[in-house]
Amino acid sequence: MRYFLIAVLLMSLISCNQREEIDHYEGIEMMSNKTIPFVTDSIEIVGDLQGFDIELSTTSIEDGLEVVSIKVSSDKAATPPKFSLKWKFPSQDIAKFWNPNLGVNKANYYNINVSSRSTRVAPVVTFMNTNDENRFAFAVADALNKVHLSAYIMEEDAHFYCEAVFFDEPYPALKVYETEMIIDRRNKPFYNTLRDITDWWAKKDDYHPATPPQDAFKSVYSTWYSYHQNLDVDKIVEECRESKKMGIEVLIVDDGWQTKDNKRGYAYTGDWNPDRIPDMKGFVDKIHDLDMKFMLWYSVPFIGKEAHIYPQYKGKYLYYWKSQGAWVLDPRYPEVREFIIGTYEKAINDWGLDGFKLDFMGFFGPGDDTKFTAKDGRDYASINHAVDRLMTDIMLRLKQINPDILIEFRQPYIGPLMRKYGNMLRAADCPNMATINRVRVTDTRLLAGHSAVHSDMLMWHPEEPVQHAALQILNIIFSVPQISVRLNEVPKEHKDMVAFWMAYCKENRDVLLKGDFVPQKPDLLYPIITSVGKEKAITAVYDDSYVETKYFKDLDAFDIINARNKTEVVLLNHSDVAIYTMTVRNYKGDVIYAEIVKLNEGARVISVPPSGIISFERNIDE
Numbered sequence: 160m161r162y163f164l165i166a167v168l169l170m171s172l173i174s175c176n177q178r179e180e181i182d183h184y185e186g187i188e189m190m191s192n193k194t195i196p197f198v199t200d201s202i203e204i205v206g207d208l209q210g211f212d213i214e215l216s217t218t219s220i221e222d223g224l225e226v227v228s229i230k231v232s233s234d235k236a237a238t239p240p241k242f243s244l245k246w247k248f249p250s251q252d253i254a255k256f257w258n259p260n261l262g263v264n265k266a267n268y269y270n271i272n273v274s275s276r277s278t279r280v281a282p283v284v285t286f287m288n289t290n291d292e293n294r295f296a297f298a299v300a301d302a303l304n305k306v307h308l309s310a311y312i313m314e315e316d317a318h319f320y321c322e323a324v325f326f327d328e329p330y331p332a333l334k335v336y337e338t339e340m341i342i343d344r345r346n347k348p349f350y351n352t353l354r355d356i357t358d359w360w361a362k363k364d365d366y367h368p369a370t371p372p373q374d375a376f377k378s379v380y381s382t383w384y385s386y387h388q389n390l391d392v393d394k395i396v397e398e399c400r401e402s403k404k405m406g407i408e409v410l411i412v413d414d415g416w417q418t419k420d421n422k423r424g425y426a427y428t429g430d431w432n433p434d435r436i437p438d439m440k441g442f443v444d445k446i447h448d449l450d451m452k453f454m455l456w457y458s459v460p461f462i463g464k465e466a467h468i469y470p471q472y473k474g475k476y477l478y479y480w481k482s483q484g485a486w487v488l489d490p491r492y493p494e495v496r497e498f499i500i501g502t503y504e505k506a507i508n509d510w511g512l513d514g515f516k517l518d519f520m521g522f523f524g525p526g527d528d529t530k531f532t533a534k535d536g537r538d539y540a541s542i543n544h545a546v547d548r549l550m551t552d553i554m555l556r557l558k559q560i561n562p563d564i565l566i567e568f569r570q571p572y573i574g575p576l577m578r579k580y581g582n583m584l585r586a587a588d589c590p591n592m593a594t595i596n597r598v599r600v601t602d603t604r605l606l607a608g609h610s611a612v613h614s615d616m617l618m619w620h621p622e623e624p625v626q627h628a629a630l631q632i633l634n635i636i637f638s639v640p641q642i643s644v645r646l647n648e649v650p651k652e653h654k655d656m657v658a659f660w661m662a663y664c665k666e667n668r669d670v671l672l673k674g675d676f677v678p679q680k681p682d683l684l685y686p687i688i689t690s691v692g693k694e695k696a697i698t699a700v701y702d703d704s705y706v707e708t709k710y711f712k713d714l715d716a717f718d719i720i721n722a723r724n725k726t727e728v729v730l731l732n733h734s735d736v737a738i739y740t741m742t743v744r745n746y747k748g749d750v751i752y753a754e755i756v757k758l759n760e761g762a763r764v765i766s767v768p769p770s771g772i773i774s775f776e777r778n779i780d781e
Contacts (some may be wrong), residue, residue, distance in 0.1 A: 184715060197344060200605070201246055202227065202244050204242060205242065205245055205685040207240055207667075209237070211237070213242065214641055215230075223344040224345055226339050227340045229337065229340060230334040230335070231325075233333075233335075238329070238331070240326060242324075244322065245320070245322050246321050247320045249318060250317045250318060253294050253295070255287055255289075256268045256285065257285050257353070257681050258280075259602055260273045261570060263684060267313055272309045274306070275305070276303065276305045277546055278520040278574075280574050280717070281609065282299040282306040282323075283296070283297070285349050286319070287681075291348055291349050291680065296342070298341050298359070298360075299338060300338045300340070301338040302366070305328050306324065307322075308667060309321070331533075331540030332531075332540075336411065345715070350605055356606075358608070366579060368578035369566075369582045371582035372562075372582065374582045376484050377639070378661050378665070379408075379411055380399060381413055381642070381643045382415075382643065383413035383643075385618070387414075390436065392436055395442075396449075397647055403451060407642060408451055408452065408567070409452040410454065412454070413516065414456050414518075416433055416435055416436050417431055418432060418435065425480075426483070426484030428485060430487075431502050439509075443510050449752070455512055457516070459517050459520055460477075460522045461480075461486070462486050463518060464479075465483065472498070475488065475494075475495055477524065478525075478527070488773060489542070489642060491541075491542060492538075493547040493773055494536075499549065500556055507560050513563075514565025515566055525542060528693055551579070566580065568580070569585045569587055570599055570603060573603065575606070585615065586635075593635075596615050596631070596635050597635060598684050600612060601624060601637070601681075604637065604638065609673070612638045612672070613638055613641055614640055615635075615641065616642070617640060617642050618631070619644060621645075621649045628653055629656050636722070637665075637688055637690055637698055640660075640664060659746075659747045662748075663748075670691075670697050677690065679704075686702040687706065695714055696710055696714055698718070699720040700721060707732075709729060712736045716775060717774075718775070719772070725769060729765075731761075732758050732761060735759050737757075738777070739755070740756075741773060742756075743767050744771055744773075746771055
């Protein structure tokens with residue numbers, strides 16, 4: 160009798176009114192939609208202010224969105240003191256975090272740190288729940304000077320303790336310093352929160368991003384992994400001839416052209432004479448004859464100890480990088496800035512270059528004995544301000560020669576301010592690491608706005624199974640591919656695969672690179688990524704997750720890329736969608752099968768080759 164009553168009770172619970180079940184789940188959802196309790200008045204100022212006053216004022220933009228204005232002032236100019244803003248908030252509905260610090264562990268929030276300046280990442284942290292919804296994000300407007308953000312979970316009270324540290328490195332004397340901090344507790348997808356913060360930076364005076372020319376979105380061949388410093392003009396021209404057949408339209412000649420030294424150091428860098436390639440103009444002309452653009456690598460801050468020009472700038476260096484045998488120039492000297500800018504102007508005029516890969520920007524920083532004064536020939540006291548002037552003038556003067564000049568920067572020295580200096584933002588080095596490349600490309604895109612985001616150069620072993628080699632491309636499909644494989648030495652099947660995916664990238668460029676960007680589960684390294692355009696959406700699946708049609712159910716076309724070494728993709732429809740023509744292709748675009756399908760509510764398993772693609776086109780006759 161007891162078991163009978165339990166069974167009746169269970170049956171009654173299961174057959175409960177559907178409306179009550181919906182109300183129940185909506186109640187849970189409403190609970191998670193509440194903003195986390197926080198009062199900006201509770202922000203604490205910590206530090207020895209040394210005669211400075213600090214004023215905080217708060218403006219509420221909307222429910223859950225506040226801007227804190229920060230003003231530091233003194234009656235007379237003095238070195239500003241290091242100080243912190245500290246606050247806490249309860250750990251409610253928080254499962255992971257995101258910051259731009261190149262990390263792959265986005266779930267361990269026991270201790271979070273990110274340091275930013277003009278040439279390093281961005282001052283922003285966001286916490287989110289299991290559904291990737293923002294719960295608490297904060298960012299500082301000042302992306303020029305060093306700012307250190309941190310947060311950690313306190314075991315005793317289950318609160319996050321946050322800190323923003325200012326003037327954590329020597330800074331020139333000032334009377335007034337002003338900036339802002341935005342605090343966003345609105346319940347929205349974390350990628351939209353980061354997009355809003357990116358737009359907030361972009362609207363600031365002197366932060367307006369450069370408009371990328373169309374060439375910035377074209378696929379690239381890079382010489383770095385394929386040749387390193389052992390550059391051979393004839394071989395590279397033949398590589399480009401082969402690359403052009405595959406749809407690659409830009410060449411970057413990387414480190415090695417400026418010296419015959421091939422020991423991977425920078426002791427001989429700084430004269431910027433094409434010692435290894437005496438006829439640079441002829442080389443550029445040959446690439447232009449293939450209808451490809453030509454970009455050249457430069458390390459902006461370095462002059463090697465063996466460079467002929469080294470003595471000319473003695474006393475105008477910030478510090479010495481012993482392991483690489485190179486000095487770091489001090490941009491606070493106007494003649495240093497003029498030397499750097501004049502080098503690039505001369506290269507464009509003499510050789511007909513289309514752009515530059517400007518490297519190692521993050522090395523501009525103080526040495527142990529750096530004096531923060533505008534004296535002894537320096538017209539800036541602040542290194543960060545001098546870098547800003549240098550890079551602003553580089554872009555301004557190069558655009559006067561070529562309005563469509565291409566400028567590439569690389570993680571981690573890209574951030575809100577760097578977007579105004581350059582128009583190609585590249586993931587940091589991760590050779591043959593498809594997953595890491597995907598993470599770095601995605602992290603870059605989340606703060607890139609309309610700037611062109613590039614992958615790190617792709618490489619793979621020529622005997623790699625072609626389906627596996629294809630994964631190098633598919634993992635960065637939502638960025639501009641940079642290929643660095645000796646394409647003349649790989650099997651024909653590899654060439655066919657590259658040609659198909661380069662053509663796909665070109666045909667779908669607007670969707671892949673300019674659509675609404677929806678990366679999911681950062682804590683799991685973005686296992687599903689979607690980009691939604693006006694008429695089409697593209698999703699790439701990187702693990703065994705199912706694909707939901709909610710992002711593209713109203714579109715006439717969508718593609719699902721099987722970026723896995725498995726042969727099934729699960730499609731989940733929350734309602735009846737439509738009738739489509741479904742075409743399944745393999746890694747090099749060969750049609751495997753096509754059929755008419757009706758996507759009804761529920762799950763559907765679709766057979767597709769590894770590194771293949773499923774394309775859906777709405778049947779207009781349905």
